[in-house]
Amino acid sequence: MIEQVAQMLVHGEAWTLKDLFVLPNEYVYWSIQIVLYPYMTGLVAGAFVLSSLYHVFGVEKLKEIARFALVFSFALLPVAMLPLLLHLQQPLRGINVMMTPHFTSAISAFGIVFMTYACIVGAEIWFVYRKFFVESLQRLEGKPDRSTAEGLLLVIYRLLSLGARDLGGEALEADHKAVKILAGLGIPVACFLHGYAGFIFGSVKANALWMTPLMPVIFICSAVVSGIALCLVSYYVFMELRKWAAKRGKNFFLPDAVVHGRAAVDYEHLRSVQNHEVKMTSKYLLIFMLLAITLELLDMIFRGYTAVRSWDALRQVIYEHDFVKIFIMQYGIGNALPFLLLLIPRITARRAALASVLVLFGVLMMRWNVVIGGQAFSLTFKGFMHYHLPIIPYDMETFKEGLGGALLVAATPFVIFYFLNMIVPAFMESRDEGH
Amino acid sequence: MMKRREFLKSAAVFVSGAAVSLSALELLDPHEVLAQNPELRWGFLVNTYNCVGCGMCVKACKIENDIPLEANVTRTWVERYVITKQGETYSDCPKGALNGFTSKQIDQNESGMKKIADADISEAFFVPKLCNQCSNPACVQVCPVGATYSTADGVVLVDRKWCIGCGYCIMGCPYGVRFFHPVEHTADKCTFCYHRISNGGNTACAQACPFGARQIGNLKDPNDPVTKAVLTERVGILREEFGTNPNVYYIGLSKEVR
Numbered sequence: 211m212i213e214q215v216a217q218m219l220v221h222g223e224a225w226t227l228k229d230l231f232v233l234p235n236e237y238v239y240w241s242i243q244i245v246l247y248p249y250m251t252g253l254v255a256g257a258f259v260l261s262s263l264y265h266v267f268g269v270e271k272l273k274e275i276a277r278f279a280l281v282f283s284f285a286l287l288p289v290a291m292l293p294l295l296l297h298l299q300q301p302l303r304g305i306n307v308m309m310t311p312h313f314t315s316a317i318s319a320f321g322i323v324f325m326t327y328a329c330i331v332g333a334e335i336w337f338v339y340r341k342f343f344v345e346s347l348q349r350l351e352g353k354p355d356r357s358t359a360e361g362l363l364l365v366i367y368r369l370l371s372l373g374a375r376d377l378g379g380e381a382l383e384a385d386h387k388a389v390k391i392l393a394g395l396g397i398p399v400a401c402f403l404h405g406y407a408g409f410i411f412g413s414v415k416a417n418a419l420w421m422t423p424l425m426p427v428i429f430i431c432s433a434v435v436s437g438i439a440l441c442l443v444s445y446y447v448f449m450e451l452r453k454w455a456a457k458r459g460k461n462f463f464l465p466d467a468v469v470h471g472r473a474a475v476d477y478e479h480l481r482s483v484q485n486h487e488v489k490m491t492s493k494y495l496l497i498f499m500l501l502a503i504t505l506e507l508l509d510m511i512f513r514g515y516t517a518v519r520s521w522d523a524l525r526q527v528i529y530e531h532d533f534v535k536i537f538i539m540q541y542g543i544g545n546a547l548p549f550l551l552l553l554i555p556r557i558t559a560r561r562a563a564l565a566s567v568l569v570l571f572g573v574l575m576m577r578w579n580v581v582i583g584g585q586a587f588s589l590t591f592k593g594f595m596h597y598h599l600p601i602i603p604y605d606m607e608t609f610k611e612g613l614g615g616a617l618l619v620a621a622t623p624f625v626i627f628y629f630l631n632m633i634v635p636a637f638m639e640s641r642d643e644g645h
Numbered sequence: 646m647m648k649r650r651e652f653l654k655s656a657a658v659f660v661s662g663a664a665v666s667l668s669a670l671e672l673l674d675p676h677e678v679l680a681q682n683p684e685l686r687w688g689f690l691v692n693t694y695n696c697v698g699c700g701m702c703v704k705a706c707k708i709e710n711d712i713p714l715e716a717n718v719t720r721t722w723v724e725r726y727v728i729t730k731q732g733e734t735y736s737d738c739p740k741g742a743l744n745g746f747t748s749k750q751i752d753q754n755e756s757g758m759k760k761i762a763d764a765d766i767s768e769a770f771f772v773p774k775l776c777n778q779c780s781n782p783a784c785v786q787v788c789p790v791g792a793t794y795s796t797a798d799g800v801v802l803v804d805r806k807w808c809i810g811c812g813y814c815i816m817g818c819p820y821g822v823r824f825f826h827p828v829e830h831t832a833d834k835c836t837f838c839y840h841r842i843s844n845g846g847n848t849a850c851a852q853a854c855p856f857g858a859r860q861i862g863n864l865k866d867p868n869d870p871v872t873k874a875v876l877t878e879r880v881g882i883l884r885e886e887f888g889t890n891p892n893v894y895y896i897g898l899s900k901e902v903r
């Protein structure tokens with residue numbers, strides 16, 4: 211056996227370059243997928259918080275984007291789990307976490323927290339859309355010649371309505387109340403879900419960069435920032451597409467027009483809604499950004515000031531090896547630049563969307579610098595490891611933990627959203643006044 | 646008809662009596678008794694003065710435990726430290742010292758080979774490393790599925806049939822002793838050759854060491870040579886600050902070693 215496997219690469223060897231004194235078993239074991247895991251979880255949590263701003267705190271200005279954010283958050287949910295699954299060496303055993311959770315481990319309860327959160331988001335969507343389900347159901351049932359798509363949709367709506375067809379004032383009032391309660395309950399759970407991801411890193415005592423009690427809080431703040439930014443960008447882009455499609459009657463870009471008729475898809479109206487929502491959201495983005503950057507800088511200043519033994523190695527990683535990634539890409543392009551873009555008066559939707567794209571990039575770089583940066587130095591503090599993202603895969607592992615796997619994870623929520631949007635139209639404007 | 650005073654009295658007697666007998670039951674729980682007085686606690690002694698960096702231990706370990714020889718991971722390894730007269734420390738561990746240290750040049754990985762003139766060296770030594778089988782193991786704490794566990798006699802093992810390969814234990818270990826087995830694709834680590842020592846044998850590394858630098862023993866037995874050395878000689882442990890309570894003791898541990 212021993213001779214046959216000569217030259218074999220061990221996990222992590224394909225993308226790790228060692229420099230100076232590094233222990234023989236040290237590699238960058240947690241690579242791009244673990245960068246994406248807190249990133250995606252953060253997007254889920256952030257999108258939900260954005261939608262709750264309207265549902266719980268009654269920020270009327272965010273009404274339309276709130277609905278979109280809620281549905282988009284649900285589309286992002288399964289994808290928060292995907293990177294974890296992809297990075298496992300034994301992905302088929304992933305379910306073991308649910309079967310024998312070992313509760314002293316910070317990741318053992320992730321499945322439980324995640325499922326709780328999924329139930330809350332699912333239930334909230336159900337209450338928000340119940341009226342719509344029943345109305346569509348009645349409309350489709352009343353239609354004599356249904357197409358195959360409509361027939362399928364009818365079955366889906368019948369199932370989704372769960373037989374609750376009461377559209378009386380009292381029932382709808384109960385729906386609104388339930389939405390409010392669920393959205394309120396969802397905020398702490400969303401924060402917990404993501405703070406928890408921060409705890410997973412922050413509690414690794416062997417890692418000098420990760421171990422800080424600030425980590426969960428930093429993660430929550432940057433999660434809200436990235437979630438809002440993604441919603442803003444996606445909302446902007448989708449509305450652009452809808453405007454483009456509405457002008458030319460391209461129905462395939464308007465799933466709700468395909469299945470629900472071409473009712474409220476009017477170009478001028480879309481434009482004004484898009485402008486209003488994007489500008490409003492950008493204000494909230496600014497507030498959360500301030501909070502996130504403050505905490506991150508506090509962490510770094512504190513490390514430099516206290517300068518414990520690990521600081522020598524950390525300083526080299528932060529100020530030398532990863533200088534461009536941290537100070538240019540994360541803080542410069544990802545924080546300072548969009549901050550200025552958002553602060554300059556007379557903001558336009560396009561400028562807000564551009565700033566949000568930069569914010570998204572900045573948060574991704576922050577995750578990268580935490581996850582990869584935390585593995586950039588040896589336990590000996592005398593050596594360093596450089597990570598090289600596999601671009602062209604030559605086996606399953608270099609695909610999963612390379613650019614291909616990353617793009618797969620990044621693209622999936624949009625595919626899910628496209629189909630989800632057919633059933634629960636995220637851009638549908640409600641005409642009643644309830645939350 | 647029972648009076649209230651009588652009722653309270655007999656109730657108190659009953660409750661205290663029941664409590665006493667129940668606590669007796671608890672005291673006699675055999676698991677707890679055994680846990681409080683286990684006869685066996687495996688420990689390891691490394692005498693760094695005896696190590697010459699031949700790498701026999703690494704080779705023996707890999708062959709014994711089916712870790713592919715050419716794979717760049719290992720359950721045990723030997724580090725070389727060279728300290729110059731200027732006070733600079735250089736260390737290396739080429740291939741975990743599988744083939745020993747055959748060159749005087751220090752392997753600095755990407756930075757190439759470092760030549761140090763003999764005349765500049767003030768001190769040089771070798772340090773074998775292996776799993777510390779901590780009494781408070783970080784790796785066991787962080788395993789999300791309980792696939793890694795401490796045995797009653799103090800060895801940390803991995804269940805290859807249950808490990809999901811998340812790598813959290815690898816991240817959690819402050820000593821870098823864990824890795825992914827290139828064939829099994831599960832977390833792997835030194836077991837003190839549990840299959841051998843449980844059957845009265847020696848660890849592969851200790852058996853292969855020609856200079857007696859490595860020794861396994863029972864820390865609960867005061868007559869065991871390892872225990873005697875730990876109790877009477879000046880020994881050190883690695884990375885005390887992590888609170889893991891390691892059970893591998895080093896004679897002649899230098900401050901340069903981490």
